[in-house]
Amino acid sequence: DTEVTQTPKHLVMGMTNKKSLKCEQHMGHRAxxxxxxxxxxxxxxxxxxxxxxxxxxxxxxxxxxxxxxNSSLLNLHLHALQPxxxxxxxxxxxxxxxxxxxxxxxxxGPGTRLTVL
Amino acid sequence: xxxxxxxxxxxSVQEGDSAVIKCTYSDSASNYFPWYKQELGKRPQLIIDIxxxxxxxxxxxxxxTLNKTAKHFSLHITETQPxxxxxxxxxxxxxxxxxxxxxxxxxxxxxxQP
Numbered sequence: 019d020t021e022v023t024q025t026p027k028h029l030v031m032g033m034t035n036k037k038s039l040k041c042e043q044h045m046g047h048r049a050x051x052x053x054x055x056x057x058x059x060x061x062x063x064x065x066x067x068x069x070x071x072x073x074x075x076x077x078x079x080x081x082x083x084x085x086x087x088n089s090s091l092l093n094l095h096l097h098a099l100q101p102x103x104x105x106x107x108x109x110x111x112x113x114x115x116x117x118x119x120x121x122x123x124x125x126x127g128p129g130t131r132l133t134v135l
Numbered sequence: 136x137x138x139x140x141x142x143x144x145x146x147s148v149q150e151g152d153s154a155v156i157k158c159t160y161s162d163s164a165s166n167y168f169p170w171y172k173q174e175l176g177k178r179p180q181l182i183i184d185i186x187x188x189x190x191x192x193x194x195x196x197x198x199x200t201l202n203k204t205a206k207h208f209s210l211h212i213t214e215t216q217p218x219x220x221x222x223x224x225x226x227x228x229x230x231x232x233x234x235x236x237x238x239x240x241x242x243x244x245x246x247x248q249p
Contacts, residue, residue: 058222058242059241060224060239060242061179108179116231122230123169123184125181128177128178
């Protein structure tokens with residue numbers, strides 16, 4: 019299996035809802051990422067997990083809460099979101115977080131299209 | 136921190152022509168430069184990458200060149216086809232360094248006219 023999968027494909031939620039985005043990979047990768055992508059913009063890094071530990075948090079608001087239950091799974095828990103949080107949320111994985119010797123390619127999932135009403 | 140500029144923002148070419156997209160970066164410590172292609176409604180996919188110890192890399196119709204002194208790198212697509220139409224993002228990273236993450240350019244919408 020050489021793909022990163024994400025569920026759901028689409029999600030519509032109200033500002034008081036709690037929902038979760040899920041990401042899965044079975045490539046044995048030990049680094050996993052959450053990105054946010056607005057229309058016609060590049061992906062913006064939100065979080066990085068390396069060996070199941072949070073490695074980077076790009077000062078993301080606490081209404082986004084990441085979780086890495088095991089090396090194959092990555093969740094993003096959403097609570098009290100704002101309409102401006104509507105975007106495509108992309109998960110990615112790489113062999114590890116990368117080093118000057120490896121430069122590991124990041125494989126992206128298809129994304130979850132989130133709409134906050 | 137690292138900043139990546141990408142030009143042009145849109146590019147229209149006739150089928151069979153060449154397309155060139157250019158990026159500049161600010162952090163001289165950057166050592167890895169991938170290019171991603173994103174078709175409408177699809178995921179970004181790596182099409183080619185280059186490391187700082189290499190000046191040029193080719194893969195069939197796609198090539199990337201890197202000028203470390205000038206801190207810029209370019210994507211060259213020859214014999215363009217309609218299926219090359221997509222948004223292309225360059226990125227830079229200082230893997231193993233201070234930030235160790237991908238910084239993306241602003242994207243180029245390439246339209247190949249049949």
